[in-house]
Amino acid sequence: MPAEVIREPLSLKVSLPGQEPVLVSIGKVANPDLAADLAEGLAATVHPNGPIAKLTTLKAFVVTLRRMVRELTADGFTGSAAELTRPLLGGLWLRSQYLVEYRTRTILRSFDQRHQTLAEPVRQMVFGTNYTRPLLNGPLKPYEPDEWNRLIDLCKAEVRRLGERHRAMITLAEGGQDPAVGGWSKANAAWLLTRTGPVSRVPVAEHLGMTLNNFKHRCGSVTKERETLFPTHIQAVPYVLLMSAWTGIVPDGLAGLTTDDVRWTGRQAMLLSYTKGRTSEESVVLSPRASGLLQQWLEHTELMRRHVPDELARHVWLVLGRNLVPHAGTFREYLLRTWVKQHALKGDNGEPFPVDRRRLRTTFIAQRGQREWSLRATIDPNHSPQVEGDHYLSAATPAQQAVIDDIISDAQSDLLRRASTPAVVDEAASAARLPEEVQRLGLDRGVLAELLAGERDVFTASCTDQLAGLHGPKGKPCPARPWVCLLCPLAVFAPRHLPNLLRLKAYFARQFRAMPREQFAVVFAPYAHRLSSQILPRFPAAAVAAAGKEVGDTDAELPLRAEEMTP
Template sequence: MPATVTRDPLSVRFIFNDGSRYVASLDGLPNPELARDLAQGLASNAHPHGGIGTKRTAMVYAVSLRQMVTKLAEAGFTGPASDLTRAALMRFWLAGKAEHERNTRMILKGLDTGTGALRTEVREYLAGNKLHVKPRTRPYRAYTDGEWERLETSLRTLVDDSWVQHKRALKLAAEGADPRITKRNSKADMAWLMLRDGPIPWRDGYQEYIRGHVESISRKAEPQLRQVREALFPNPLVQYAYMILFGMYSGIVPDGISDLCGEDVEWAGDSAILLSYVKGRTSRESVNIPGRAVRLLERWLQFSEPARRFADEECRRMLWISHSPHARRPISPPSENGKVRRRLKRSLGLVDDEGGALLIHRGRLRASYQERLSRRGWTGRATIDPNHTPRVEGDHYVTPTTPARLAAVESIIEDGQAAVLRKSLPPVVLSTDRAAELAEGFPDAVKRLGLDSAALAELVGGERDVFTAACSDQLAGVHGPAGLPCPARPWVCLLCPLAVFLPRHAPNLLRLDAFFSRQFRQMPTENFLRVFGPYADRLSNEILPKFSEEAKSKGLLEVAGDDSDLPLRPEEGTI
């Protein structure tokens, strides 16, 4: 079972997907009978039956449960859950926060589903709308390129400096010896001793260790010991910097990074890592992390190896560990409290683009990673997160957050809409090769193409011919960079709004039609429709029927039935 209720003392024990455990203590509440009933509702909300899938969520639900029992007792309610009334619940929820209403509603629903203990009026009330309107959330705003680069550079400098100090400390330790024998008070002997006995504090360890063996202790000894200790063993500041930088390099969700263990790192060769992590809302996921993240993780494992020797069994299996002289244990699991974040912010001294202090938010880091990834091209996935719909993805990762990004997105949308409209225009198929008759008989086409008399003469005279049509402007940049010749393949002209099809193009159009037929015979239908379908349809249904039978008959005489007369690449040929 994912969650069980223990009666004496009253508690709910959770077992989560990643193997971690949590015990929600509910003993000592003012109304034990109500607490026992709600404990059953809390247990029934454990994943997969409910929404409690992480330790953090279970803690929040337990807090709401304790609040409910305490507040109702203060209001004079002393009975079980079956005595709860709609009025009592309404008073409690109106006086509390939205999250407490949400959590206790789910607890009561879980209890009623399993036992049917609630009154009918309460059950109907739980099925209705909440009293508190759910606050509207806003997607995380991605960091700008300048903010991202400044943050990455600063973190990289901190990490590299700590690595250099670590290598120096290891070298010092190799040169040192037992200070009781050498009678010295040097940094080399301090490093030697700490590599053997662990991160020794000044008052409780080193000073007592050398007392009676070293005649005098310099005042510089304590800061020297602190320097050696922080060089040999990662402190919380350096550990947090590694975690932030790893998130910037890998794009993994913050809770997945925080809970990583040693067994989650699986080497796939010498330079690739398959990383398994647990995402709070779902279950275990795996990802082949990028090369920069692999190298950073490899360095972290080397850096933390001396500290891991002196950690207890529970802490040793954690990937992120650190030493703090003020912690209860010499080596502690990752710490992400506000104090560490504030220290890192002060240490880096970063500013945002407006000149204010740059806040480090791991949710924003992930949003920035995905936003930067989307600008590099297709990622191979329909959505960033398989648990999100495309609409949620757009709201959280693609929504523009600055005027410049909004303008860029609007420009992309406008270009896309213009391309769709251009493709919907009918092809310009002319039955004459004389410019005067063209201008008189097809005024709309001439106007749409923006042709003057000189350009019209060039178009009709064949000076602007490409393989399948006459192009009104090869430098327009419709299918490539503006100002450079169009790089499109021959069949792309069939859907191009700049193409004009004249009788002299009939032979090449028939060659292309025969090419489509050969491709259809040798390609799977689905592939053919995806690659050539729109072009073949336009050619056979909208272009060729507008040519005279005489023009098509003459053109067929020139078609050889193979690829010899087509400007194809080697991989595009037919057998």
């Protein structure tokens, strides 16, 4: 069972997707019988039996459950769920907001589906139409440019300041010693905290052999050193806001990150996997600045991770709570408001800046749309895409029209060439069908002879004309990468190319494991599909198997650039 009701004290033991089992207390209420029935219904709504898949959602339902019991008790009701009446429920829902009605209906529906104890008139009402409707506020608007710049500049300045303080304190601690031996100083205090973890004054005073009062008078406090070495919840806010602004990851996906979700895909880029509640697991390759930000945060919290259990250390947003206990950050609205108030951040209207991480994502998407050509991006923001096309893409002179016609002709010819089947030959077959091959490939006998002899070989295939200019300047050697030959109409594949073709296939497999699916589909999928479905099947299976013995499945076998290496 994903959820179990515990009677004494009344609570729910739930196992939510991707989380450890947790006990959620309902607490004492005025009507225990009704609360127990509603708890049964709430347990039946937990995923996969119902819509509740997040702990925050479950706690919101618990609050509504307690409110329902409290208000019905105030109306004079003292019975169980089976004794509910239409007037009682109608009065509750008519004076409530949409979410209260939605949650209580959901609980009662699940309870009745499991136990079938509601009276028939009440059942018809519970499974009927809602009295209230949700308030639709419309899509979130992106932040105005001035507001956005103020927020980003403040976050960057705070991240820089906090990082510098942390590194300076670590350096200071490295030069310190045990204060019980060397006396109390800032360096010695930092030295002690790096070994004891984020502790209060009490264990520090005990370590020095002092009473707490003596420590207060003689040494003061360790708060400054502790908060510099171990970041608090409020100090993590600028990091989270910048990550939201620079990646566009949904708030729940960003908050649930673990260190297992972070992988380096190059010298300056990270692959970040996360879970989006409305869809499923997703991944994104972080930009260099976002990768650097995440790396700085992991370095900032590295010391604290040494002093917590491995399960807790897996959380990316590990922070120090008010009770000096490390925990995974949640970044609720009240915390963001507190951070805004501390830094006196204002919006364009002079009011405190309305930080909403959903709007950060909206602004990221809007800015990305302005960097690329799409329906949201125009040269002049006052023009529609149709006007932009009429003004900037129409040919004004015969010469311009001729250039556009040439571009269209070349593009159509390229599409036709790509749609043709790849040229796969072998020496014996080509010798028997020499006239047919010459005509099909559009070559003279001398060029075909050079192809069969390997005189025109490149890494992946033989090229009928390296100076044709399909992938670079005409008259210059082709600069295309090895896999581009798989779709090139000038490529001819022979059995001697099989080892390199199989090396490319292994390279595609390594890239598929290292890259997000969407990125692989754009960069390598057309070539991988052509190789696997149209080129390799045309060779004898025995030849493919023999060539496979020469493949070592390493990047060193291919002529790759540094940025093309498999991470």
